[in-house]
Amino acid sequence: MKELIREILKEAIDELNEQLDDNEKVVFGEDTRFIGSHACIDSMGFVTFISIIEELIADKMGKNIQLVNEKAFSQKHSPFYSIETLANYIETLLNEKD
C-alpha cells in the first residue's frame, strides 16, 4: 500500500506544480518539507496539495479521508513534515478506515 500512497503523493505534487511558477515548483524528494521554516509551499499551496491528495485517494482507492483534522495537529511530530511522514500518516488513516 505504501507504494501506491507514494505514487499518489507524486501525482499530487505534479498536479500542484501545474499552478505554481517555475521557481516555486515542488520536487518529489525526501528533503522536501511541506511545513515549517523550510517549507517549499505557502499556506494556500499546502491547502491545495492536501486537497488534491484527498481527491486522488478517493479516485484511486475509493476511500474518503480527511487529512487535516485535530488529531493531525495534536501529534508531537507533524505528519505533514515530509513525503515519508505524510505517507505513514495516510497509511495509518487508511488502516483505521478498514
Place this chain on the structure above:
Amino acid sequence: MNIDFFKQSMLKNKDVIAVISDGEKYTFTEIYKKYEKSVEFLEQLNIPAGSVVSLRADFKTQSIALLLALIERDAIIVPISPTIKEPGRYIEISESEYFFDISGSETIVKATGNVVKHPMLSKLRVEKVPGLILFSSGTTGEPKAAVHDLSLLLEKFKRPGKTLTTVTFLLFDHIGGFNTMMHTIANGGTIITLKTRSPDEVCSLIEKYKIELLPTSPTFINLILLNKMYEKYDLSCLKMMTYGTEPMPEATLKAINKILPNVKLKQTYGLSEIGIMPTKSEENTSLWMKLGGDGFETKIIDGILYVRAKSAMLGYLNAPSPFDADGWFNTKDKVEVKGDYIKILGRTTDLINVGGEKVYPVEVESCLLECAGVLDVRVYGEDHPLMGKVVAAEIKVSEENDNRDFIKKVRAYCKDKLEGYKIPVRFKLTTENLYGDRFKKKR
C-alpha cells in the same frame, strides 16, 4: 383601482398583435374581450374586492386578462409560475383566499378557506388598492413574501414609453417578467411566449418573429454561446439583450458582444422588494452602470448598496422589515464605485472568505469560463479547517473531459490569471446542468 390607462392603450392599439403564443397571434382587441369576460367571471364567482388571490399561470392571453380584471377589483395578487410544482406553501404564507390555476388547459378555481389576518394585507384592503405579493427566489430556507402596493408599482406605466417586440423569458412571478408584461400592455407592444425556455426554442422564435428584446440571465447567454445558437439561427433582428438576476461574468459579456456586436447589452437591476430600477450600462462590454433616478435613491456604505424607493414593498409577510428607520433597503450587494458608475461584485452572502482574503465567485467563474472545455461553472465556498473557507468549483464538462487530467489543465490555466487564494482548491466535474428552472446558477 382605475385601470383606464391600460384599457385606453388596448383600445388605441386594437389591431396590434399583443401576444404570440404557440404560433397563434392575438390582438389587443382579443385581450380586451378576454378582460371583459374575466370581469364577468369574477362577478359570477362573487370574488369580493380586496381578496387575496393566488394566480398560477404563465404569460397567456387569459392570464393577462384575468390579471387586469383582478387589479381593477383591488385584489391582492400572488403570481405563481407553473415551474413551482408545490404551490401549497406559497398559498399558505400569502394567506390566499382563492387559488386560480390557469396554467393548464382548464381553469381551476378553489376557495382555500384561509382567513386574512396579516395587518399589511388588511391595510391594502382598507386603502382600497390592489396588492402584489412576490416571493424572493432564495434557494435556502423559506421563500420570503414581499407585499407591494400595486398601485405604486403601476404608476410608472401611466407615462408612455417605447416598446420592443419581446420574448417573455423571465417568469410570470418574477418582478422582471411582471414588469415586461405591464410595460407591453401599457404601450401597445408585442410579447412572444415560451414553452420550454430552451436555447433552441428561444432563438428559433427570435428568428421567426423578429424579436427585438431578449430579457435574460447571464447563464442563458452562456448557453447561447456554448450551443452556438447564432450559427443555427439568424439573430440579427435582436436590438437589445438585458441581463440581470445574477452577477455577469465579464468573459460572457465580452464573448456575446463579439458574436453579436450590433446588439445593445444592458444590465438590469431589480429586486422583489424594491421593483425594477432604471439602469444605464457604461458600454456593451462594461459591467459599470448608472443606477437609480425616477423614484429610486441610492447610497453606498462600506461598499454595500442601499436603495430607497417610492415603489418599495410594504414589507415581508413572514420576515422582519428589512428597511431602516429612514426607509433604506440593504441590498446586500457589494459594489465598486467609479464616478457616477457602480459595478456589482456579488452578494455579500456569496462572498468567500479565504483566511481573511475576500473572493467573489463571479470573478473566478469568469476566468474559468475562458478555459477551453469549461462549459459552465459554479464557484462557491467550502468549509476548511485551516482557512475557514476555500474556493471550490463545480464545472460542467463534456464526457471526454470528465477526468483528472482536465482538472490539471484548469489549474494550469488559472496560474497566471488568478491570485493563489482565488484558484479553486477543490474541483468537481459534472456532465449535468448547473442551473435551475430560472436559468440562474444554483447557489
